Amino acid sequence: MSRGDHNWNSKFVLLNGLKSDSGKFSSSCKGVHVGKRHMWFHKNVRSIAYIFVLVGFFFLLDSLMVSIFDSINLQHSSTSKNSKGLKDDGKVAHTNKEKPPVKMYGRLLSLASSALTEKEFKPKKSDLWKEPYKQASSWKPCADRRPPNPGKHDKSNGYIMVSANGGLNQQRVAICNAVAVASLLNATLLLPRFLYSNVWKDPSQFGDIYQEEYFISVLKHEVNIVKELPPRLKSIDIEAIGSLITDADIAKEAKPIDYVRKVLPILLRNGVVHFLGYGNRLGFDPLPSKLQRLRCKCNFHALKFAPKIQEAASLLVRRIRKHDSARSMLDKQLLGNYMPNIPSRHHEVARGSYRYLALHLRFEEDMVAYSQCDFGGGESERKELQSYREIHFPLLIERLKSSKPISPEELRKLGRCPLTPEEAALLLSALGFKHGTYIYLAGSQIYGANSRMQAFTSLYPNLVTKETLLTPSELEPFRNFSSQLAALDFIACATADVFAMTDSGSQLSSLVSGFRTYYGNGQAPTLRPNKKRLATILSENSTIRWNDFEDRVRKMIEEGQRVRVRGFGRSIYRQPRSPECMCRT
Ligand SMILES: *[C@@H]1O[C@H](CO)[C@@H](O)[C@H](O)[C@H]1NC(C)=O
Numbered sequence: 001m002s003r004g005d006h007n008w009n010s011k012f013v014l015l016n017g018l019k020s021d022s023g024k025f026s027s028s029c030k031g032v033h034v035g036k037r038h039m040w041f042h043k044n045v046r047s048i049a050y051i052f053v054l055v056g057f058f059f060l061l062d063s064l065m066v067s068i069f070d071s072i073n074l075q076h077s078s079t080s081k082n083s084k085g086l087k088d089d090g091k092v093a094h095t096n097k098e099k100p101p102v103k104m105y106g107r108l109l110s111l112a113s114s115a116l117t118e119k120e121f122k123p124k125k126s127d128l129w130k131e132p133y134k135q136a137s138s139w140k141p142c143a144d145r146r147p148p149n150p151g152k153h154d155k156s157n158g159y160i161m162v163s164a165n166g167g168l169n170q171q172r173v174a175i176c177n178a179v180a181v182a183s184l185l186n187a188t189l190l191l192p193r194f195l196y197s198n199v200w201k202d203p204s205q206f207g208d209i210y211q212e213e214y215f216i217s218v219l220k221h222e223v224n225i226v227k228e229l230p231p232r233l234k235s236i237d238i239e240a241i242g243s244l245i246t247d248a249d250i251a252k253e254a255k256p257i258d259y260v261r262k263v264l265p266i267l268l269r270n271g272v273v274h275f276l277g278y279g280n281r282l283g284f285d286p287l288p289s290k291l292q293r294l295r296c297k298c299n300f301h302a303l304k305f306a307p308k309i310q311e312a313a314s315l316l317v318r319r320i321r322k323h324d325s326a327r328s329m330l331d332k333q334l335l336g337n338y339m340p341n342i343p344s345r346h347h348e349v350a351r352g353s354y355r356y357l358a359l360h361l362r363f364e365e366d367m368v369a370y371s372q373c374d375f376g377g378g379e380s381e382r383k384e385l386q387s388y389r390e391i392h393f394p395l396l397i398e399r400l401k402s403s404k405p406i407s408p409e410e411l412r413k414l415g416r417c418p419l420t421p422e423e424a425a426l427l428l429s430a431l432g433f434k435h436g437t438y439i440y441l442a443g444s445q446i447y448g449a450n451s452r453m454q455a456f457t458s459l460y461p462n463l464v465t466k467e468t469l470l471t472p473s474e475l476e477p478f479r480n481f482s483s484q485l486a487a488l489d490f491i492a493c494a495t496a497d498v499f500a501m502t503d504s505g506s507q508l509s510s511l512v513s514g515f516r517t518y519y520g521n522g523q524a525p526t527l528r529p530n531k532k533r534l535a536t537i538l539s540e541n542s543t544i545r546w547n548d549f550e551d552r553v554r555k556m557i558e559e560g561q562r563v564r565v566r567g568f569g570r571s572i573y574r575q576p577r578s579p580e581c582m583c584r585t
């Protein structure tokens with residue numbers, strides 16, 4: 001399928017070329033003198049008819065191909081979920097009703113389309129695929145250095161159990177926070193468990209997603225991790241003895257002192273505590289650097305995906321690149337031995353393989369409905385999103401009743417609206433990505449399906465997803481496991497030549513960009529639009545010149561790629577450029 005895409009694409013370009021030629025033809029006709037027109041028409045009636053048939057045929061073929069692309073890209077069944085919060089990680093509810101295409105920026109889209117056509121013939125040299133700032137490569141991974149004083153206490157204060165909620169990426173954060181807390185409290189950590197949720201419907205446990213032994217051994221100098229509780233604690237009713245600690249007991253982003261005051265006494269008294277839920281329960285600053293480093297080591301070194309996931313992900317990546325060997329440290333870290341490491345010189349590697357951009361398009365129904373923005377779909381869309389909110393976000397509805405309403409226009413100005421596929425495509429074209437660019441779409445259950453994706457695929461038809469790259473039988477072992485599917489997206493995004501996100505608040509996007517910073521050696525660019533700035537630029541959609549649009553988008557993206565040290569309170573998983581995590585050379 002993916003091989004086919006490439007040929008289709010060149011046809012697509014050809015067709016667009018022909019279409020604009022036919023436009024020229026008709027305008028030159030207008031110049032013919034009226035008096036002569038009759039005779040001229042008689043003479044040429046056959047060729048005119050012929051041209052009309054030909055043009056008609058091309059239009060038909062064109063729309064046929066658009067619909068083929070769309071059905072490939074969006075072949076998902078409709079599911080409805082009972083969600084309590086925003087889901088992130090790539091698996092989301094989806095409605096697949098056929099609707100007419102929705103476009104908000106007709107003018108910019110056609111400017112983008114001509115700009116892309118022009119690029120096919122006059123390729124400009126550009127550095128889209130590179131990091132713009134050289135300093136990026138002066139930061140190297142170093143959280144796995146043996147600390148001079150590992151600080152593992154011989155005597156354990158007791159056992160910490162964790163049942164992490166949420167999807168793959170939220171769980172990852174919870175695991176590494178738990179590792180840090182276990183070290184803080186001189187406790188022994190029981191291998192984390194994952195809660196089954198009605199949203200995710202995924203029964204996967206730690207060992208289905210990560211390599212257990214590896215995790216235990218990488219952290220063994222810092223934290224004791226065991227697979228089972230000792231027999232004397234196994235039969236204890238944790239809740240009855242007061243050792244159950246829920247998110248209501250511990251503040252969001254709590255400080256170490258909160259743990260020492262609240263949790264340590266229970267641990268010392270009962271020998272065990274159980275964190276239930278446990279999302280973002282440990283803040284980033286202030287935190288002793290030993291613990292910060294440990295979190296970083298956990299996230300970037302200790303959590304290796306299970307072989308089954310690495311194997312399928314390496315198939316994915318190899319099929320997009322049409323290349324079989326590892327190219328970077330990111331490949332090696334994420335795909336392990338499933339990506340053979342054939343030593344070869346740089347230019348040889350580049351010649352044999354295809355580049356791709358991975359896009360995490362966070363425009364799924366939950367996100368769209370939650371935002372309360374207007375996406376140009378008119379009354380029917382407003383009603384649909386309102387009823388989605390009523391079913392899935394009762395708390396939000398309650399809150400809205402008692403607060404002052406913010407208009408959709410205001411929300412857009414404030415940068416609170418998720419980017420539509422159309423906006424994402426405009427962004428990529430302003431940055432100069434060509435029509436034929438290979439794009440791996442993560443998540444991919446887009447709200448409005450074809451009606452929304454059409455604007456995107458008209459500019460970028462070479463879209464692939466895990467569903468198009470893997471055969472049904474290759475996907476089968478993952479089908480009921482949303483976290484494992486999300487892990488495939490995680491890897492395909494992290495190892496991409498360029499990663500583009502549409503929402504920097506998303507866990508998947510932020511963890512992936514952290515990985516690219518940590519292991520990318522300054523050569524793994526991430527595109528992170530600033531939604532507020534973009535909204536300002538797009539508010540001029542009906543007047544802005546294409547060149548100005550390009551300039552302003554490029555500046556915005558470059559701003560997001562500046563090489564900065566992690567700011568106070570910022571996530572070390574997302575921004576590992578921090579002395580506890582990376583070393584500056
Ligand atoms: C943990 O052990 C270290 C010594 O290794 C000690 O300084 C620290 O106070 C202990 N912390 C707790 C909470 O027991």
Ligand SMILES: *[C@@H]1O[C@H](CO)[C@@H](O)[C@H](O)[C@H]1NC(C)=O
Nearest residue numbers: 201475476477478479480481
């Ligand atoms: C997935 O779930 C469906 C229905 O619940 C079941 O029929 C199918 O066998 C499951 N597939 C796997 C691979 O577990």
Ligand SMILES: *[C@@H]1O[C@H](CO)[C@@H](O)[C@H](O)[C@H]1NC(C)=O
Nearest residue numbers: 104535538539540541542543
């Ligand atoms: C596009 O431009 C029109 C006319 O200036 C404006 O009214 C509209 O709000 C703009 N659209 C967006 C989404 O900013």
